[in-house]
Amino acid sequence: MDYCKICGEPIWASDGKHRCPPKWEIWDDDNRGDEYAIVFAHDAEAAGAKYAEESDADDRVLLCDGEEQEVKIREAGDEEWRTFFLTGEVTSLYHALEKKNV
Numbered sequence: 075m076d077y078c079k080i081c082g083e084p085i086w087a088s089d090g091k092h093r094c095p096p097k098w099e100i101w102d103d104d105n106r107g108d109e110y111a112i113v114f115a116h117d118a119e120a121a122g123a124k125y126a127e128e129s130d131a132d133d134r135v136l137l138c139d140g141e142e143q144e145v146k147i148r149e150a151g152d153e154e155w156r157t158f159f160l161t162g163e164v165t166s167l168y169h170a171l172e173k174k175n176v
């Protein structure tokens with residue numbers, strides 16, 4: 075599988091014309107000194123969720139332990155920031171494994 079070098083999304087072989095989703099800038103007072111993070115996503119909420127997943131994976135914040143994080147998000151090129159609260163939750167996965175009779 076090939077991944078886009080710009081946005082990181084998978085490029086499907088049958089889909090010859092990949093277009094990157096819009097680019098978002100995320101300002102995070104807690105974790106970024108004086109630079110914003112860049113995230114590619116289809117809307118501001120998805121960009122925030124993607125950023126939350128990445129920063130939670132870094133163990134910098136503990137969103138899945140009930141913590142909430144405030145960030146500012148704007149589409150690249152826009153002047154105005156919008157404020158979002160990032161939260162997280164742990165989900166359960168269920169499986170069925172067949173018992174084989176030998």
Ligand SMILES: [Zn+2]
Pocket residue numbers: 078079080081082083092093094095
């Ligand atoms: Zn792309």
